[in-house]
Amino acid sequence: MKKRLAILTILAMVVTMLAACNIGGPAFECEDPLGCVDIAPEDPVRIGYALVLSGANETLGIDSQRGVEIAADDKGEVLGHAIELVGADSECAAEGGQKALTKLASDPSLVGVIGTNCSSAGEPASKIASDAGMVLISPSNTAPSLTNP
Numbered sequence: 001m002k003k004r005l006a007i008l009t010i011l012a013m014v015v016t017m018l019a020a021c022n023i024g025g026p027a028f029e030c031e032d033p034l035g036c037v038d039i040a041p042e043d044p045v046r047i048g049y050a051l052v053l054s055g056a057n058e059t060l061g062i063d064s065q066r067g068v069e070i071a072a073d074d075k076g077e078v079l080g081h082a083i084e085l086v087g088a089d090s091e092c093a094a095e096g097g098q099k100a101l102t103k104l105a106s107d108p109s110l111v112g113v114i115g116t117n118c119s120s121a122g123e124p125a126s127k128i129a130s131d132a133g134m135v136l137i138s139p140s141n142t143a144p145s146l147t148n149p
Contacts, residue, residue: 034133037111044084047072048107050100050115050125051139052092060117061090064139068114086110090121097121098128105132112137119143 030036039045049068052061065087072083086107088100097116104113105128112135116122122141129136141147 035108037109039081039109041080043109044082045078045111046084046086046107046109048086048088048104048110048113048115050088050090050097050104050113050121050136052096052117052121053087053089055092057092057118060140061092064114064117067139088115090116090118090125092116092118092121094120094124097123097125101125101128101132101136105129105134110134114139116141119146122146 028036047068049065051064052058053065068085072085075083077083086104088103090096090100097118097120100115100121101113101124104110113125113129114137116125116138117140119141122138122143123145126136126146138146
C-alpha cells in the first residue's frame, strides 16, 4: 500500500512536470506566473522530500523515504532523464518543516516536494511551498487545515 502511494505521488509530480514539456516542438516559452522548471537534456528530474528523519517519529519518515526511493528506482527515468531525490528532515515539528521547505524551495531545479509526514511540520511547509510556486504532496498529513481547504 505504501509503495503504491509513493509511486502515485511521484507520478503526480511527473504529470505536473510533463504539462510544461515541449518535446520536438518549437522553443518553449514559459507563461506561467509562478515560473517553470527547465531541465537540460543531460540533467536529472529533481524531486525533493521533507520527511521526519530523526526523533521519536522517524520510523514514519524513514518508511516514506524508502517508499519514495523504491518508486524512483522502479520508474527509473522520465522522458530520458534520471530521477534524483533531494531530502531534508522536517523533524515532525513546525520549526523543522519551516527549515526543510526553506532549504528545498531555494532550489529552482526541483519540480516538487514530497512531504511532510506530520501536520505540525506541514503547516509552515505548505505556506513556504505555495509561496515558492512549488507542488507539495504529503504522504500522511491529516490536519483539517491542510486537507479540507
